[in-house]
Amino acid sequence: QKEVEQNSGPLSVPEGAIASLNCTYSDRGSQSFFWYRQYSGKSPELIMSIYSNGDKEDGRFTAQLNKASQYVSLLIRDSQPSDSATYLCAVNMGQTGANNLFFGTGTRLTVIP
């Protein structure tokens, strides 16, 4: 059973703080990892991709990957009220020709002004 797990939250942080979102996955051979942001009533938007162990930074966002622990996280620095959304973790863990993209159920983040 291929699974991606996230805490559903809600996660509340004050404005300006660091928000930390976590995700674990079941397939040790997975190679591609993604974070999506979904505002209420809208479709998911890709915000980060990471493919190798370590950190990847893009503006206020940092994705962290640890394949040995099967763990991927997203840090949001200097959180803003506009960051309030549900964050979906997605993992590519399958072979070509089959469904290979698995999503977690998402973590709802609220940034308090």
Add this chain to the structure above:
Amino acid sequence: SQTIHQWPATLVQPVGSPLSLECTVEGTSNPNLYWYRQAAGRGLQLLFYSVGIGQISSEVPQNLSASRPQDRQFILSSKKLLLSDSGFYLCASSREGGTEAFFGQGTRLTVV
């Protein structure tokens, strides 16, 4: 980059009526295509995926069907809608070989 067109944005249909939602993709060829459903406050449920024309795999037995008549066209259908078919339907596309997926704007379907 890929652009996914999905319409309509909202739809209200009576129980027992048919459904046809269309999704078209620009900016890539031979994409993997997906239909997801998202109930209010819930995660994404994969309904169908397709790796090529006429190739459809169903993930969940249900009242819906999908077709891919052209490389970059994916259609979700139902002959008779149920109340339980209400939800937010999302079409997604990823490049051949499968990497990240991009989503259309979604269709909010309410069955009354």
